[in-house]
Amino acid sequence: MDTIPKDNFIEFNTNTLEFIRKQYDLETPERIEEAINLLEDWIKKQPHFMKKDFSRDYLERTIIISKGSVERAKFKLDRICTFRTIYPEFFEVHDVRSYKIINDLQGVFLPKMTSDHYRIFFIKNKAKSFEKGFHDFYRYIFMQCEYIQAHDYCNGLVVILDYRDANMMETLKFLNVNDLRKALEIIKDGYGMRINGMHFLTESNAMDAIVNVFKQVFSAKVAGRLLTHTSLDTLYQYVPKDLLPKEYGGKEKSLTEIQNNFVVELSSKEFTAYLNEMSKACTNQHLRRDNDSYDSGLQGSFRTLSVD
Template sequence: MDTIPKDNFIEFNTNTLEFIRKQYDLETPERIEEAINLLEDWIKKQPHFMKKDFSRDYLERTIIISKGSVERAKIKLDRLCTFRTIYPEFFEVHDVRTLKTINDLQGVFLPKMTSDHYRIYLAKNKAKCFEKGLHDFYRYFFMQCEYIQAHDYCNGVVVILDFRDANVMETLKVLNVTDMRNALDVMKDGYGMRINGLHFLTDSKAMDAIVNVFKQVFSAKVAGRLLTHTSLDTLYQYVPKDLLPKEYGGKEKSFTEIQDNFLVELASKEFTAYLNEMSKAYTNQDLRRDNDGYDLGLQGSFRTLSVD
């Protein structure tokens, strides 16, 4: 792509494309085209891929998310397709407006990115109890990840989890470590979202129990980026205030307005058709050349285009 296409929801910095490509040594059109060609050729050689016709823009974003490395992009794409096979419940195509859990546990990627090209994800837990667990939220979140994969161009994500209106003990009851770890694997290894910071907003003394659950599923590196804030003032030290919704002291629209706008995009005919098409991007594990049940996708010729 020559420029990042204008999007109905998310926005970019004026230098995002050039900055991110340059940091991965992909600033010339020839370099990015070479990388896409290598990834495209490799996909065609994978008998276990049930979908092989990914758009070149999609493949470019996959390479960018993979820090400019075709080798990593192969692993990421193989894992995401494999996750669709082994965790089908996470990827069912729904009208997002029918997922009841999102009335209590809401989340949205904010429109503007930070100056260093990170996207902010803000989730609000307002639930007093969870009758059906968290599966609807996972489905909702992965729909959002699909949108980001298809439209964004960023360095990673800063996550803010607002628990100030939640019943923390009721939330703790539904935090299944296995489900969380599976969902985290999809987020990190499938969608390739690099977490630059994880911030909890709460004044509950019971929050330490929630934090300990999260530490069980994150790597030590990410766990070291996990911070708890009892006020917005300390959050502003890590997240640009102006980028936040107005009720968080920022200059953006309200959280509800931002989420409603995002829901319009996620429920559109165009995006639903895209989700249905991407649902074909799964694997047939029996057709893997090395049928070990979970191959990392490193067969075939490839060239690493950047030092990771």
């Protein structure tokens, strides 16, 4: 792509495309085209992939979120396609407007990105009970991740979780740790969402139990980026205040307004059709090569255009 297309919901900095490509040594058209071609050719050779016709823009964004590495992009694509196969309950396509849980457990990407091109994901838990569990909320998050994969161009995520109004004992009561681990694995490895920071707003000591679950899933490096705040003042030291919803002292619309606007996007006919198409991007595990397993990490002699 020559420029990042204008989006109905998310915004970009004026230099986002150039900055991100340059930091991964992909600033010339030839380099990014070469990377996409390598990934495209690899996909065609994978017998277990049920979908092989990904758009070139989609593949470019996959490479970008993989830090410019074709090798990482292969791994990420294999993971997300495999997750759709082994965890189908998380990827069912529904009308998101039917998810009652998102009225009390809100979660949405904020429109503006940070000056260093990170996207902010904000969750506010004000629910008093979760009798039906969290599955609808996970599906809602994954719908948003699909949208971000298709439309965004960013360095990664800054996550904010506000638990100050939550009933922590009810949250812990209905929280299925195995499902949370699966969801975090899908976000981390499947969608390749790189966590630059995760910030918990809470005054409850019970939050330690939830934070510990997150730490078990993430690497030691990412786990070191999990911070707990008892007030907004310390949060502002890590997240630009102006980018936050107005009830958090920022200049954005309220969190409810932002979420409602995004729900309109997610429930549109166009995006629903896109989700149905992407649901075909799964795997036939029986067709995997003998020396190939999604559990086995990065395999084969892949070419990496940029390394850490």
